Amino acid sequence: MKKITARPYSLRDIPFHYCPGCMHGIAHRLVAEVIDELGIHGRTIGISSVGCSVFAKHYFNVDMIQAAHGRAPSIATGVKRVLPDRVLFTYQGDGDLAAIGIGDFIHTAYRGEKITTIFINNTVYGMTGGQMAPTTLIGQVTKTTPFGRSVEINGNPIRVCELIASVEGVAYVERVSLHNPKEIIKAKKAIRKAFEMQLNGIGFSLVEALSACPTNLGLSPLEAVKWMEEKMIPFYPLGVYKSPAGGGLSA
Amino acid sequence: MAKVTFWEERCKGCQLCTTACPKKIITMASNINEMGYHVASVTEQKKCTGCGLCVIICPDMVIEVERGREN
Ligand SMILES: Cc1ncc(C[n+]2csc(CCOP(=O)(O)OP(=O)(O)O)c2C)c(N)n1
Ligand code: SF4
Ligand SMILES: [Mg+2]
Numbered sequence: 128m129k130k131i132t133a134r135p136y137s138l139r140d141i142p143f144h145y146c147p148g149c150m151h152g153i154a155h156r157l158v159a160e161v162i163d164e165l166g167i168h169g170r171t172i173g174i175s176s177v178g179c180s181v182f183a184k185h186y187f188n189v190d191m192i193q194a195a196h197g198r199a200p201s202i203a204t205g206v207k208r209v210l211p212d213r214v215l216f217t218y219q220g221d222g223d224l225a226a227i228g229i230g231d232f233i234h235t236a237y238r239g240e241k242i243t244t245i246f247i248n249n250t251v252y253g254m255t256g257g258q259m260a261p262t263t264l265i266g267q268v269t270k271t272t273p274f275g276r277s278v279e280i281n282g283n284p285i286r287v288c289e290l291i292a293s294v295e296g297v298a299y300v301e302r303v304s305l306h307n308p309k310e311i312i313k314a315k316k317a318i319r320k321a322f323e324m325q326l327n328g329i330g331f332s333l334v335e336a337l338s339a340c341p342t343n344l345g346l347s348p349l350e351a352v353k354w355m356e357e358k359m360i361p362f363y364p365l366g367v368y369k370s371p372a373g374g375g376l377s378a
Numbered sequence: 379m380a381k382v383t384f385w386e387e388r389c390k391g392c393q394l395c396t397t398a399c400p401k402k403i404i405t406m407a408s409n410i411n412e413m414g415y416h417v418a419s420v421t422e423q424k425k426c427t428g429c430g431l432c433v434i435i436c437p438d439m440v441i442e443v444e445r446g447r448e449n
Binding site (some may be wrong): 128129130131132133134138142143145146147148149150151152153156257307308312341347348349352 | 379380381388390391392393394396397398415421428430431433434435436437438439440444445446447448
C-alpha cells in the first residue's frame with residue numbers, strides 16, 4: 128500500500144501550538160513540502176516574525192532567525208546579501224507585515240531583494256487577542272473595533288498584493304487561500320513558483336495566503352471557513368497579480 | 379483498497395477534514411483525547427477511496443492515508 132503521509136522532512140515532528148482550525152499549520156506544511164521538493168533543504172534560511180507564528184523557528188527543520196516585529200524582510204535582505212547562494216524566506220502575519228513592518232516590506236520589494244515572503248492574512252492580530260489589523264474588513268468586529276471597522280474612523284483595509292504588483296523589483300505576486308483542498312493545492316503551486324523566482328534570480332516574490340483565525344473571529348473552524356468564502360475572498364480576490372510572463376488576474 | 383488512520387493524540391477536533399472528504403465518511407468521535415478534543419474518525423472505512431484530501435486540509439498532520447494493493 129502506498130502511504131500518503133503528511134509530514135515533510137523540512138518540518139520537525141513537534142505538535143503545533145496553534146488553535147484548532149488555525150491555518151498556520153497548513154501554510155507551514157506547504158512551505159516545507161516545497162523546500163523538500165526543490166531540494167533546497169540544506170541551503171534554506173527562514174526568518175520568522177512576531178505573531179502566532181513566532182514559533183515557526185521551532186517547527187521548520189531548516190536554519191531559522193527570529194526577527195523583531197516587522198523586521199523580517201530586512202533581516203532576510205542582510206542574510207541574502209552576505210550569503211547569496213542561500214534561499215531566504217520570511218514568514219509573516221498581517222499585523223507584522225502590513226502594520227508595524229510595512230516600511231521594511233515595501234522597501235524590500237522596491238529594492239527587488241531576491242527573497243520570498245509568505246504572508247498570512249487572517250485579518251487580525253491573532254497572538255495579542257484579536258485586535259484590528261490593516262487587513263481587517265470593513266464592518267468586521269474585532270477587540271479594537273467593537274462596532275465594526277469603519278472607513279471614517281479606521282481607514283480602508285490594505286490589499287497587499289495590489290499594493291506591490293506594480294513595483295519594478297517585484298518578480299512574482301499571488302494571492303491564494305487555505306480554506307479547502309482545491310485552493311490548498313493551488314497555494315502550494317504558488318509557493319513553489321515564488322521560490323523558483325528566487326532560485327532563478329529574478330526578484331522579490333510574495334505569496335499572500337488567506338487564512339482563518341477562528342479563535343479571534345469568535346467562530347468555529349467550520350464557520351470561519353464559511354466566513355472566508357462569503358466575506359474575505361470577495362474583498363481579497365485570489366489570483367496572480369504579477370509574474371514575469373506578464374500577468375493580470377488569473378482567476 | 380484504501381485506509382485512513384488518525385493520530386488521535388494530535389487531533390484538535392477542528393473538523394476541517396469532515397468538509398474535505400468527498401465521501402463524507404469522517405465524523406467526530408464521542409470520545410475525547412488527552413487535550414480534551416473530540417477526535418476525527420471514520421466509520422465506514424470501506425468507502426474510503428484514498429484520495430487524500432483530508433490529509434491536505436489537516437492543519438496538524440494527524441491523518442495518514444494508505445492506498446493501493448495490500449502488501
Ligand atoms: C515592537 C512590538 N510591538 C508590538 C508587539 C505586540 N504584538 C505581538 S504579535 C502582534 C500582532 C501579530 O499579528 P499578525 O502579524 O497578524 O500575526 P497573527 O498572530 O495574526 O498570525 C503584536 C502587535 C510586539 N511583540 N512588538
Ligand atoms: S489565535 Fe488565531 S492565528 Fe493565533 S494560533 Fe489561534 S487561530 Fe491561529
Ligand atoms: Mg494576523
